[in-house]
Amino acid sequence: MDNRPIGLLDSGVGGLTVVKKVIQKLPNESTVFIGDNAHIPYGDKTNEEVIALTRRSVKFLLSKNVKLIIFACNTATAAAMDVIQDEIKPQIIGVIQSGSLAAARTTKNKKVAVVATNVTVASHAYKKEIRFRDPNIQVTELAAPKLVPLVENGADYESCLKAVQESLLSLKGKDFDTLVLGCTHYPIIRKEFAETVNKNVQIVDPADQVAQYTFNVMRRDGLFSDDSVKPVHAYYTTGDEKKVNKLGRSFLNDPSFVAKHIDSEKDNG
Numbered sequence: 460m461d462n463r464p465i466g467l468l469d470s471g472v473g474g475l476t477v478v479k480k481v482i483q484k485l486p487n488e489s490t491v492f493i494g495d496n497a498h499i500p501y502g503d504k505t506n507e508e509v510i511a512l513t514r515r516s517v518k519f520l521l522s523k524n525v526k527l528i529i530f531a532c533n534t535a536t537a538a539a540m541d542v543i544q545d546e547i548k549p550q551i552i553g554v555i556q557s558g559s560l561a562a563a564r565t566t567k568n569k570k571v572a573v574v575a576t577n578v579t580v581a582s583h584a585y586k587k588e589i590r591f592r593d594p595n596i597q598v599t600e601l602a603a604p605k606l607v608p609l610v611e612n613g614a615d616y617e618s619c620l621k622a623v624q625e626s627l628l629s630l631k632g633k634d635f636d637t638l639v640l641g642c643t644h645y646p647i648i649r650k651e652f653a654e655t656v657n658k659n660v661q662i663v664d665p666a667d668q669v670a671q672y673t674f675n676v677m678r679r680d681g682l683f684s685d686d687s688v689k690p691v692h693a694y695y696t697t698g699d700e701k702k703v704n705k706l707g708r709s710f711l712n713d714p715s716f717v718a719k720h721i722d723s724e725k726d727n728g
């Protein structure tokens with residue numbers, strides 16, 4: 460038994476899509492989430508910048524005594540996970556490995572499209588991971604840098620739909636049967652993606668498999684909390700707490716959602 464919380468990080472509110480799935484799968488577990496909204500988007504930064512910022516969030520989570528850390532951010536997973544895992548003891552779980560497994564299991568015609576940030580696409584992490592599972596799968600990776608700012612600003616359905624349609628234009632005529640939402644902000648606008656692609660395309664949100672994988676790791680390592688302890692969920696942001704609270708309440712469908720502002724440069728124990 461281990462009653463310490465699970466830590467999760469993202470560059471912004473997108474990571475809440477992972478928090479939601481983890482809480483559903485592991486209802487007895489406490490969580491601590493940090494969204495680095497002050498520095499979003501990570502997807503347009505250099506790998507070195509993403510590593511430095513992610514390292515700060517990891518340091519903050521470690522100061523909260525977490526038992527493992529989920530990078531609820533594809534960009535941080537692609538650019539920083541291997542480097543930072545070498546520096547810390549708790550296991551880091553990324554989203555790309557799980558998303559790739561889910562994609563490889565889902566595709567029937569062995570054609571997968573992945574939409575993600577510039578950093579994630581440039582790393583080809585999805586292509587490598589999916590083809591590691593099945594080298595016969597063709598993977599098309601596409602960057603959609605316009606979408607994260609829209610989600611962070613709580614843009615309306617019509618604006619998001621237009622941006623998704625424009626972003627996916629180059630996929631027109633391609634007969635992929637599986638689309639991976641390779642950025643944790645995108646499941647928030649999943650409807651807009653579903654409206655844009657053919658009806659027969661399966662949309663994969665890596666978060667489902669991340670929650671299952673986290674469960675498996677915790678069972679393997681004896682990390683489950685004692686079920687007599689009431690779980691606590693804490694949310695932190697380096698950005699504007701009012702803005703994050705509004706978005707968090709609507710995404711998590713939880714009117715009691717409250718994020719606390721922190722400065723990740725100073726507030727890490």
Ligand code: DGL
Pocket residue numbers: 469470471473474499500501502503531532533534535576579607641642643644
């Ligand atoms: N939510 C992050 C991801 O999964 C990226 C958003 C950003 O560009 O900061 O890739």
